[in-house]
Amino acid sequence: MRRNTRAGEELSRLKAYFESPDVCAQHVMADYFGSDEPPQSCCSTAGSRCSACWDAGRAPESERRPEVARAFHSPRPRDGGAHVDSAQRAQRVDRQVHRLLQLQPRGMHPRRVWHALRGDESAFLPGVGRMVALPRALRDSRHFGGRADLVFPEVGRSLARLAQLGAAQELPDGTWQPLRPAGATAEARRNGA
Ligand SMILES: [Zn+2]
Structure with a gap:
């Protein structure tokens, strides 16, 4: 299944x-x-x-x-703790998104991040006009399928948070690139950056 x-x-x-x-x-x-x-x-x-x-x-x-x-x-x-829960969830999503970006260091489109988190083996690639298998590095990641319930706008919000932390940046072609190792991201969070 x-x-x-x-x-x-x-x-x-x-x-x-x-x-x-x-x-x-x-x-x-x-x-x-x-x-x-x-x-x-x-x-x-x-x-x-x-x-x-x-x-x-x-x-x-x-x-x-x-x-x-x-x-x-x-x-x-x-x-109880609904606010903390959502903040923690957001942080976990951010870590997963950042990790996936690291697996595609030259840049990844938000939709591809989304498909990887949902566990979709392949995704429709508009440029090619057909379904294309997700790269093996993504499919082999332990975060592949790690957020089957995620809605697409959450990916955008997560990328925005990562950008604010200086952990990711958007490239002119609309793809996203990781800027710092995940550990540094966690460190920055602890220091309130
Ligand atoms: Zn009972």
Whole structure:
């Protein structure tokens, strides 16, 4: 199966998981790993109960959520740290984009960066008018297919951030070139550059 097809499936399953907070987590896991129903003991006591079963009121009246489960409990877990999450995600995307640029030091078009991150084996090349396989260096990169969910405008935003950091530059023909090693980029970030 193509890597981005599989990633798409994984993402939709993950999304379904978070969108059904009432469904027992242990059942979802068992289903995901293709095993039978989880053992009867799962979610049967306060020490083994998943948060979904607590939240959905499937615990006996007499049982109370243990302290650890209480510590992790939030009625709106996905709101926590949303800003940090997006900043961290942007940084990770930047590192991946920079790494891919390094693999094509003479310059790479943003669309090609995008296709590499999505894991597309080939991309339509307007100049040639047909599908052309992505260079082997890109396809062999561990970042190939590393962002199957990325939308194209995110590539542009990432390149703009890298340019601001002095880590990449746009050439007159619209392709992008790396300027500094990735380590130097991370260093510059830590120093607030
Ligand atoms: Zn459960």
